[in-house]
Amino acid sequence: MVQAAILFVALAATPGADANIAVRVDTEFARDVLAEVCSNQGIDDAAIRRSAVVNTMVDHFAQFRDDFTMDAYVEARRLAAECKSASKDIFRFAQVIEERESLAREIKTIHNSQAGYSSAIAGMLSDYTPAGVKFSGAATLVIGSPSCGGWSKAADFYVDVPCVKSDEAGLQYLIAHETYHAIQNLFMPETPQSPSLAVVLNGIIREGSAMVVADHSTIEKPGAYSEHSLRIARTNKRRMKANFELLDVSAFYLAGNDRSDAARVIDTIGLSGFYDSPFYSVGAAMTRSIDSHLGREALLCLMQAPAQEFFAAYASLPESEQAFRLGPHTLAGVQGLRSDASRTQGHACLSGGNPDQVATE
Numbered sequence: 149m150v151q152a153a154i155l156f157v158a159l160a161a162t163p164g165a166d167a168n169i170a171v172r173v174d175t176e177f178a179r180d181v182l183a184e185v186c187s188n189q190g191i192d193d194a195a196i197r198r199s200a201v202v203n204t205m206v207d208h209f210a211q212f213r214d215d216f217t218m219d220a221y222v223e224a225r226r227l228a229a230e231c232k233s234a235s236k237d238i239f240r241f242a243q244v245i246e247e248r249e250s251l252a253r254e255i256k257t258i259h260n261s262q263a264g265y266s267s268a269i270a271g272m273l274s275d276y277t278p279a280g281v282k283f284s285g286a287a288t289l290v291i292g293s294p295s296c297g298g299w300s301k302a303a304d305f306y307v308d309v310p311c312v313k314s315d316e317a318g319l320q321y322l323i324a325h326e327t328y329h330a331i332q333n334l335f336m337p338e339t340p341q342s343p344s345l346a347v348v349l350n351g352i353i354r355e356g357s358a359m360v361v362a363d364h365s366t367i368e369k370p371g372a373y374s375e376h377s378l379r380i381a382r383t384n385k386r387r388m389k390a391n392f393e394l395l396d397v398s399a400f401y402l403a404g405n406d407r408s409d410a411a412r413v414i415d416t417i418g419l420s421g422f423y424d425s426p427f428y429s430v431g432a433a434m435t436r437s438i439d440s441h442l443g444r445e446a447l448l449c450l451m452q453a454p455a456q457e458f459f460a461a462y463a464s465l466p467e468s469e470q471a472f473r474l475g476p477h478t479l480a481g482v483q484g485l486r487s488d489a490s491r492t493q494g495h496a497c498l499s500g501g502n503p504d505q506v507a508t509e
């Protein structure tokens with residue numbers, strides 16, 4: 149039965165065949181900015197201030213620093229048009245000016261292969277999206293932004309191209325990862341506000357599954373950005389046992405901790421990139437184990453349940469199918485979060501298989 153379900157999902161999820169997922173790759177903004185840089189022509193001040201991309205960027209970054217203002221941005225564009233950058237180059241136009249020719253070539257290549265690029269991304273995403281979920285979003289390529297992190301607004305994602313330069317596959321995977329977070333919002337439960345362990349478990353599944361969706365190790369010729377991601381992945385692979393132990397230490401810290409910022413403390417250590425995101429790798433390893441042992445349908449079903457059910461399902465796998473076992477504090481925390489019914493009868497996602505497999509310890 150599980151086999152038949154896997155076959156069905158595999159057919160329904162043939163890359164490019166699922167019209168339910170659409171990701172438009174928008175190169176227009178990047179092309180406009182590059183056409184202006186070093187043109188020695190006056191800029192259209194009013195058009196820049198009206199631009200939806202510019203407004204989302206300024207709104208997003210103004211949350212973090214008060215010098216990321218519309219006036220500062222317009223001034224940066226004016227200087228860039230004269231081939232100059234501000235002494236405090238907060239929108240990073242110095243690099244854009246220096247690399248404008250290679251950036252223009254790269255944007256042109258992506259523009260010319262836009263349809264293929266979009267459908268490759270949609271194919272990656274539909275493999276990990278439950279049947280019936282419809283998604284339409286855009287990935288806007290940005291030139292001249294304050295940070296490499298990119299930003300999201302609703303279904304749309306904005307990515308800084310100079311940060312991913314000359315790595316088209318890396319850019320594709322980055323867009324797929326970030327867009328998958330927007331799709332997760334359509335089928336996964338809302339991130340809980342409390343208790344803090346539930347918040348952290350939810351984050352681990354979201355990031356871990358997004359890592360599996362956009363797995364850089366499958367890129368044939370990785371560029372600089374992908375190499376950076378691969379280096380971090382290799383480090384975490386080496387540390388995997390310690391990463392699972394770190395999760396257990398975190399579960400111990402979070403148990404009964406009434407500090408209001410307890411989840412944020414663990415998020416910074418495990419999920420922020422500050423320490424190579426060790427819990428991304430834990431989530432990815434768990435996702436792979438569940439996917440290969442219980443099947444894609446069960447995986448997607450468990451992702452729609454509260455995070456503790458995903459962890460309990462992982463703990464119920466034969467030990468040989470687990471990357472590493474969850475520690476005692478993690479298991480106790482997971483069981484404490486489960487409902488009586490799922491704890492005693494097993495979660496409905498696994499009822500097609502063997503409910504006795506659900507961990508009850």
Ligand SMILES: [Zn+2]
Binds near residue numbers: 325326329355358
């Ligand atoms: Zn992510």
